[in-house]
Amino acid sequence: MVSDRRHAFAGSIGICLRGRVRNGEKEMNIDATGLIFADDSRVQLGELTRNRALAAVPFGGRYRIIDFMLSNMVNSGMPQVGVSTVNKYRSLMDHLGTGGPWDLDHKTRGLQLLPPFVASDIQHDRSASCDLSGILFHLRALKRKYVVVAGSTAILNTTFNNALEEHIDSGADITVFYNRDEDCTHAARLFLILDGVKRVKGLSEAPDSAYPVACSLDVLIMSRELFIYLAEELMSRDIFSIDVAALLSMYYNTYVVRGREYIGSVLRVDSIDAYFNSTLASLTDPLRSAIYNPPNPIFTKIKDEAPTYYTDTAQASNCLVSDGCYIEGELENSLVFRNVTIGVGTRLKNCIIGQNSIVSEECELENIILDKNCLVRPGIKMKGRATGPRVITKGAII
Numbered sequence: 001m002v003s004d005r006r007h008a009f010a011g012s013i014g015i016c017l018r019g020r021v022r023n024g025e026k027e028m029n030i031d032a033t034g035l036i037f038a039d040d041s042r043v044q045l046g047e048l049t050r051n052r053a054l055a056a057v058p059f060g061g062r063y064r065i066i067d068f069m070l071s072n073m074v075n076s077g078m079p080q081v082g083v084s085t086v087n088k089y090r091s092l093m094d095h096l097g098t099g100g101p102w103d104l105d106h107k108t109r110g111l112q113l114l115p116p117f118v119a120s121d122i123q124h125d126r127s128a129s130c131d132l133s134g135i136l137f138h139l140r141a142l143k144r145k146y147v148v149v150a151g152s153t154a155i156l157n158t159t160f161n162n163a164l165e166e167h168i169d170s171g172a173d174i175t176v177f178y179n180r181d182e183d184c185t186h187a188a189r190l191f192l193i194l195d196g197v198k199r200v201k202g203l204s205e206a207p208d209s210a211y212p213v214a215c216s217l218d219v220l221i222m223s224r225e226l227f228i229y230l231a232e233e234l235m236s237r238d239i240f241s242i243d244v245a246a247l248l249s250m251y252y253n254t255y256v257v258r259g260r261e262y263i264g265s266v267l268r269v270d271s272i273d274a275y276f277n278s279t280l281a282s283l284t285d286p287l288r289s290a291i292y293n294p295p296n297p298i299f300t301k302i303k304d305e306a307p308t309y310y311t312d313t314a315q316a317s318n319c320l321v322s323d324g325c326y327i328e329g330e331l332e333n334s335l336v337f338r339n340v341t342i343g344v345g346t347r348l349k350n351c352i353i354g355q356n357s358i359v360s361e362e363c364e365l366e367n368i369i370l371d372k373n374c375l376v377r378p379g380i381k382m383k384g385r386a387t388g389p390r391v392i393t394k395g396a397i398i
Contacts, residue, residue: 032146032164033224034073034081035135036066038092040151040218040243043270047371047393052091055083055152057269058354058372060282060292061322061337064095065269067300068155068291073148074102075296076159082138084114086131086241101299112138132231132240139228147227151218151244155267155278157293160221163260167221172258174222176200176248179262181215189270190216190245192259200257203249217262218244226255265290276369276389279335279352283320305338313344322355329359337372350386354394368392 038055048057055066066083073081081104085092092113098104099111114134139147146167148160167175178192192214193202230251234242242250248257265287267278281287292298305324310316314327321327324339329346336342336353343361351365354372359365363376367384370376371394380398384390392398 029077029079030161030164031144032076032078032148032160032221033139033142033144034070034078035139035147035149035227036069036073036081036083037149037151037218037243038066038083038085038089039087040153040270042243042245043153045269045275046272047391048272048275048369049088051088051394053085053088053152054269055085056089056092056095057275058337059155059269059275059279060298061320061335062303063298063300064092065152065155066092066096067298068157069150069152070102071296071298072156072158072160073150074104074299076148076161078144078148078160079104079106080109080112080142080144082112082114082135084131084135086116089113089115095301097301101301103299109138109141114138132235132242136228136231136235139224139231142224144224146221147224149220149222149227149244149247153268153270154217154219155269155291156217156262156264157291157296157298158262158264159296164221166260167258170258171256172199173226173255174220174248174251174257175260176257177217177219177262178214178259179217179266181213181268189268190218190248192216194259198259198261200248200252200259203252214259214261216245216248217266220244220247267291272369272389272391273387276352276367280333280350283318283333283335303338311344314342328361329363343378350389352389371396374398 038053040054043054045057057065059065070081096111096113104110116131146164191204192200193204194214195201267282268274269278282291308321308323308325308327311328315330318333319331321336322338325336326341328344329342332349334348334351337355339356340353341358343359345362346359347364349366352369354370354374356372357370357374359376360378362379364381367386367389368382369389369391371392373395374392375397377398382390
């Protein structure tokens with residue numbers, strides 16, 4: 001559930017001290033700014049990213065992927081966050097707006113969407129992950145000493161306060177977050193080779209290991225001045241776009257890059273299978289509680305909907321159903337977004353049903369991802385594979 005951001009006013013002059021409230025005490029802003037890459041050239045989610053950026057893909061019934069990292073930064077006390085995107089950003093712009101739900105709608109460059117070519121007339125590759133010229137234009141206008149750089153391929157619920165302190169104390173140039181991942185075959189994941197003091201000594205895309213290995217979470221901490229220097233150096237070599245993995249690959253030998261293991265829950269969304277499995281895994285505890293952690297709430301665009309209505313014929317087992325739905329059928333191990341209609345006699349199993357979709361009467365769907373605004377006609381039967389769900393594009397009529 002979305003929580004309201006609270007403002008504490010100091011003195012009679014009405015100065016707004018923004019920060020998060022935790023255990024009844026207000027934490028002040030940290031000396032860092034956030035930067036999120038909304039796209040990733042390594043990752044394509046098929047129909048889900050055909051018309052939207054990776055960060056704008058819906059997740060968890062009411063959220064977008066970007067909501068999680070953006071909320072992490074806000075909960076850490078970062079008063080300014082930039083979001084870099086290259087293409088297909090209309091949906092992202094509509095969702096983020098001026099940053100009000102994240103308490104970033106203030107005068108000091110709270111939330112900045114950095115579309116391509118904002119500070120350059122250089123035409124970049126449309127498959128690129130970011131526009132360095134726009135990022136430089138944004139970061140040079142800020143005064144925070146450090147920057148937290150994050151991709152959009154992993155979902156986690158955390159804060160960066162302790163991590164920033166550890167980064168400063170360690171003396172490292174760059175800190176990279178990682179967790180222990182058992183899947184060593186995924187093409188879009190970067191694995192770290194660490195020495196005894198967790199310094200990155202090498203990188204691999206396919207490590208030869210039967211055990212969980214250090215897998216990058218595409219989250220970096222470094223000084224703002226260092227990022228600006230690296231960006232300028234890259235642009236001097238006619239490189240105008242880069243992602244977190246490429247940044248690590250190019251500079252881990254030049255600078256001291258330290259790994260920081262994240263031991264909390266992580267959901268990967270770097271492939272259709274990973275997105276599908278992560279969604280279904282988040283339906284049950286303890287993973288559900290870890291991701292939607294009330295002390296560190298996940299904020300999103302507010303939409304006022306009536307409560308979901310279940311008729312006498314409706315049944316639901318291990319499901320997450322959002323507001324505004326009308327349920328007459330049977331649901332099992334499925335996630336349903338807002339304002340969805342499920343007809344009488346319909347059975348859904350292991351499905352993700354997008355916002356404003358209608359599944360008519362007497363349908364049977366299993367292992368299906370239905371994007372928003374879809375219509376499934378009466379009597380339709382569709383079944384995907386558990387290891388390869390079937391994805392129906394936005395606005396389709398089946």
